[in-house]
Each structure stands twice: as structure tokens, then as C-alpha cells.
Amino acid sequence: MSMEIPYTVEARPDTGLTNGKLGIWLFLASEVMLFGALFASYVMLRVGSQNWPPGSTYLNIPLATLNTVILISSSVTMVLAWASIAKHDFKRFRLFMGITILCGFGFLIVKYFEYSAKFHHELYPSTNTFLAIYFTLTGLHGLHVIGGMAVNSYLWGPGSALYKTDPVHFMNRVENSGLFWHLVDLVWIFLFPILYLL
Amino acid sequence: MSDSHDSKHAAHAGHSAEEVDRHVRAAYYVFGSLLVLTGFTVGAYFLHLPKHLAITLALLIATTKGSLVAAWFMHLVSERKLIYWMLVLTALLFIPLLLLPTLTVADHIHLR
């Protein structure tokens, strides 16, 4: 019997899915539960507190709005990167994937300014519960941004060699990586108002 | 059974050029909507609504934005039922996780 694992590239007829796509959606479901736990913690801590500061007390709303726009834009460029590969335009794929990665860098740089400003004012996770959950939630989200960027960089760089030997397999990988990246954007869409504006 | 010749065609993977273009156009519309909704999110902040209303509105807008990302960027509108039902299951478990712990201390809730 062949050693090949079926449905890595072509979809299984009755489910209509490749293994990778099903796998990445399952992973995303687990991520929803992970961030859900942290949001649940936020709710319980805030509801149980006597003086919960409004986000503007400590946080920079214009910078975070900029970050929101950066991430949303990077999601669009991620779609465009996938679309380029789906239409066999490798150069445009590299362009849009590159912009997506750069947007990630932009997001992290803004975060760097945010965090260092806080530390400069001696505002640490240990200072109070609001800052604790702020740093933890945005920190974990930031780690996911880095992780997504790492995968995207691999696909932009050494991983793109797969396009020459098996373009459909490569396109599937780009699509699956895109799904992860959109989740990172989605989490931020909730993080931004909850932490900064409420 | 696909051979290397077949696999080079996007059509084999179920994405014709027209489908991809439609998808891209939808993405642009969603992009615009997301920017507008982001404006609403920040604008709502400046309305300085009472807490309950502010929270409800913020979550409503965020949910709308999130749904657009999920439906169009993540392609859920045309995704297989299997994926859709798995996400419904996740959502059904997410909600108790979010709410029940706080409800157990509900006797002492004061929303400020």
C-alpha cells in the first residue's frame, strides 16, 4: 500500500476538505477557547472590582486605532497574496505577502512604543489588575502576531520553493496561514474596544 | 487521482479566475466596511454613553466587524458545513466559559 497520506493536496470528496484546512480550523477553534479564557478572566476581574479604570486612563487610543487599521489592512493584503497565488502570479504574491509581513512589523513597533511608554511611567503588569490583564492579553496577542509573521516569512522565503514543485499544495498552505492571520486580526478587533474604549 | 500536470491548474483546486476575482472584490468591500466600523467604534467612545450602553454598542460593532472578517476574509460564507458546525460548537462552549464564572459571583456585581 502506498505510504502517501491522502488528501494533503486534493480535497476528500465527501468532506470537501484537505487535511490541512480542517486541521487549521480546529487549531483556530482552540485559539478561540484560549483567548476566551482570558476574556472571561477580564470579565470576572472587572465585574468584581471596586474601581476599574477606563482604558483612556493608561492607554493611547490613537496609537491603538492606528494598530487596528494596520492589522485590518494586513488582512486584506493577505487575501490579495492568496488571490495572486491562486491566479499563478508569484511576483504579486511576494509583493502582497511582503506587505502583510511589514504590516506585522508595523503593529509590533507601535506596540513597542506603547509598552515602553508605560514602563517609562512605571506602569507595569504588577501595578494593578487592569494593567495586568492589559499586558497579558496584548502580550499573548503579540506573540501570536510574531508567530503568524514567522510562518508568513517562511512562506515568502524558503517555503516558496514548494510553488515550483506543487503549486496547489503551496496555495493551500498560503490559504491556511491566511486563516491564522485573520484570526489574529479578529482577536484584535475585540481586544481594541474592550481594553481601550470601555 | 491527480498528476503533476493537473495540479498546476487552479481550476482543479476549485478556484477559477472569476471566483478569485469575486473574492478579491468582496475583500475590498469588507475592507471599506471595516474602516468605517472602526470609525464608529472610536466615535462611539466620544459619545460617552452610560456603561451598559457603551459595552453593548462596542460589542455589537466588534461582532459585526469580526463576522465580516470571518465570513469574507476567512471564506466562511462558502465553506463546508463541517467547519461551520464545528465553529457553532466552539461558540456554544465559549459562551458558558465567558459568562458562568462571573455569574457565580453575581450576587456581588456592581458595574461601574
Added chain:
Amino acid sequence: MAQTTVAHGAAPAHDAHHEELGFWRKYVFSVDHKVIGIQYAVTGLLFLLFGFSLMMLMRWQLAYPGQALPLIGALLGEARTPGGIMLPEFYNELGAMHGTIMVFLGVVPLAVGGFGNFVLPLQIGAPDMAFPRINMASYWSYFLGGCVMLASFFVPGGAAQSGWTSYAPLSDIAGSGQTWWLFGMVFLITSSLLGSINFIVTTIQLRAPGLSFWRLPFFVWAQFVTAFLLLLAFPPLEGAAFLQLMDRLAHTSFFLPSGLVVSGQALQVAGGGNPLLWQHLFWFLAHPEVYVLILPAMGIVAEVIANNTRKPLWGYRSMVYSLIFLGFMSFIVWAHHMFITGMGTTMAAFFQTTTMIISIPSVVILSSLFISLYGGSIRFTTPMLFALGFLPMFGIGGLTGLPLGLTASDIHLHDTYYVIGHFHYVVAPGTIFGLFAGIYYWFPKATGRMMNETLGRIHFWGSFVFMNVIFTPMFIMGMAGVSRRLYDGGASYAHAQGVLHWNVVSSWGAWSLALFQLPFIFNFFWSIFRGKKVDDNPWHATTIEWAAPSPPPHGNFASQPVAHRGPYDYSVPGAARDYSPQWEAVGA
């Protein structure tokens, strides 16, 4: 002679372009699900033995509090057993690590990582798991987590000692062993997530032609539902672990309330946190976790019963629906572990209700297994002995859960020995019996040889008797009000005096149980080399794993098996034999 779709060859079936792997890639960093399954199983069994040994030390202190541990006491050092007498801190260390190791490093890796990995692809006629490299990563992540947990015994202050439940605020302020525990858990949770994704994708995508969901062996269904529990319940514990790590390392106060005083000194933290938050996040995982502990064992027992009654399972569809319903309900009962934390009566009533409801699918599954025996031609093989033993033992475990799930009686029984008796009945003569059944049952598939039946019977009867000796007295002690986690077993409490002697009974039961594991350990290794050689299907079973050679080569089957019928076509009227294997063509 029935046509099978398998070649019985001694030579492994390699593809032409597949070069021979070196020792390390073949046996250590293998991506073959069978090798990984055996790695998980052996590592899990070693951890079970180690975790059991920790308890055997504790049982001395419980039976003879304040007396020096013979022999070993002198070896454990002044920090833990000065003069050979166990310090309370050491007792707590043993207790926390016994629980952690048995649950996370022993039972689940064996039940899911071991049996799931080895059997599932074979039972669905697949060449391997959907993601073989992720499979390998998940084993090594588990291994690393285990190393971290073991290493934690050697850090200053010793291993975690705040219970396997790591309740705040104690765990927040405990010694560095607790930090190691948290990092260890992160590795274990990562392993679990990778594994669960693999199991779900494999089951959905790699089923053989003709193998619809309703033709799946119950074992596969059980592993499938278990994988969903692991996928969706573990992440909140991972989140909680991050929060506790922040509390311990970044001095946040997620779980530390304002005004906490420790040893007379106010704790210098911001406060504003909630210890109950940890409990909620922990139990959100830990309740589904107990179903992770039992479901694979139920799956194994179902396979063994069908095979050794020569009959289809009774109520297969109801059992599957019950599995799914049970899996879903398991997510919304968790606060029954927290009834006495001060929650309002509405929420308590909610969790009591869901907890009562969840007993229904359990009863359906257990009843179906019992009814499956009726009218069967029962073969009392060693696997069947363990499967039969499982049934009443799980029954006792389940029934004793009911007074815990009812808030009124739980007030009296919470955190007493009654709880310990309840959950050990489910896990020890419950799950572990199921796992033993699985080892005796699938040993011939993994090795091509049978384990010795006589040694198996000795193992079974000794384990059955002494597990009951250990755990039955705990119900008595619990109802008398003896709390759990008391390092002297209740000796300093007036209300416990009348039941203290049961501690001695349980302890001797534990040490006797250990003796009766020796025939098993010997049998396991001896049979690998000297066991009776058998053909590919010595049990005359119907499920697809028995179509592969024993042991199966890389790729499992010479050609793709096809499922032509349901999983338990035993004693079909008019058939030539009393079993019609799933992979054999109709009319062959």
C-alpha cells in the same frame, strides 16, 4: 478461503523511493504512528508506576503517621524525611505530584497517546495519522513536559505541593516547584492540542472506503469525542497557567485578593484578584478531563466485550449518541467541584441540574455494555476479565458520584475521603482496568505474540481484590468526615478516631496491589521475546486492525482495505464462521 486485501509477508512494504531509515529516525524520532503509540504507551506506563510509587510512600504516613519510613526513609534525605519521618511538606509534594503524574503523564498519554495512536489508524484502514510529523512533535512535547515535572523534584523547595489542582492563593505564593509545574503543564497541553487536531482530522479524512461514521468501531468514536474534549477544554487551562505564571513571575494579582496576609505579613501585591477565577479556569478543563480519562477505556471495553461475546454490541447507536451528548454536557458541569465556594443558589442549581443530566448518557453506555453480555458466548480471556471487572467498578464509581453532584449532600462530602474513593473507583478499577484489557488484547497485534494467560489471571484477580480493599474504606472515612490531603490521615481529629484503622487497611491494600503488578510487568517483557506466536487475527475479531500483519509494517496494509459491513458482525446467521470481518467482501 476468504479473500483478504492484505499480503502476509515478512518483508516490510516500503515504497520503491523510500530509503531505509537509520536507527534514530526509525525508533526514536519516528513519524510512524505505531512507534509513537508504543513510545507514548511505555512512557505512560513508566509514569503510572512512578506515580503509584509516590502514593505507596504516602500510604505509610497515612497508616502509621509520624513513624519512620522503613528503608526508604533514610534515603530521602533530611529535607524531606528527617529521621525517616515524612515532613508534611513532603507529603503535600507527593500528593500533588501523584495526582499530576497519574492524570497528565500516565493515564491520558497511555489511553489516548498510546492506544489512540497505535490502534486508530489501523482500525480505520489508514496508512498513518493525517500529520505524522505533528504526531512526533506531540510525543516529544509530552516527553519534555514529563522531564520538567520530574526535574521539579530537585529544585529548592521541591516539586509542586499545592495539590494537582494548584488552587490559588497557595499556588501563587508557593516555592519554585510550582513554576516548574506550570511550565510542565504548558508542554503537556501543547502535546495534547497537537494530538487532538491529528486525531480529529485523521478520523474524518482518512477513513477507508466504505467506512462510514456509523460503521466505525466504538473505540474510534470514543477517541474522536475525547479529541474534541481535549481540543476545546485544555486552552482555558493554558490561559490560566499563563495568568498564574504572571502572578508568580511578574507579580500580578490575577488570583490574589486585596489584603491577603501570609504568615502575619501583608502580601506586597496590588491585589484585586480572585482565587475563584483560577478554580473556574482550572475546572473548565479538569471536568472534561475526567471524561478524557474514561472514554478511551469505555472504547476498549466495548471492543473487548463484542469480541469475547461473539455478538454485536447492544445499543451501538444509543451508545454513540450518548458519547456525543456526554462530551457536550461535560463542558457545562464544572462548577460542581465548587459548590461550597459561596456561589448563589441559582448557579448551584444550574450546575446540579447539568450534573444530574450528564449521568444519563453514562448509564446508557454502561447499561448497553452489560446488556451486550446477555445471550453471548462468553470467552473468559484475560482482556475479557478486565472488561468484565470494569463494568461493576465503573458502576460503583459513577453511583458514588451522585451524592457529590447534589449540592445538599456535597456540603457534607466535599473534600473528604469520599471524593477520593469516588474518583479512584472510576479511574483505577475503571479506566486502568480498561487499559489493561487493551494491553492484553492488542499485544498480539503489536508484537505477533500473546501474553501469558495464567499470569494475566493472577494480575487480574489480585488487582481486582486489592483495588477494592484500598478504595471501599474511603467511602466510610469520607462519610465520617475525614478530610482529604491531611498528612496524618485524620489522626489528630477527634471525629476521625473511629475510622482511622481503615487507613491501615487501605495502605496494606496498596502495597499488595503493587505486588500483583509484578506478574504483569514480567509477563509484558517476557512475552515480547517468548510469548506464543500467533497469526494476524488470534482473537478472530472483526475490526480492520486485525487485517494488518502482526506487527504491521510501515504503511500498515499491503493494499487499501475496504469496509464492507459494520464493525461487529459476529455470529451472523447463515455465515460460515462466528465472525465476518469488516474488511472481507460480502459473500467471500
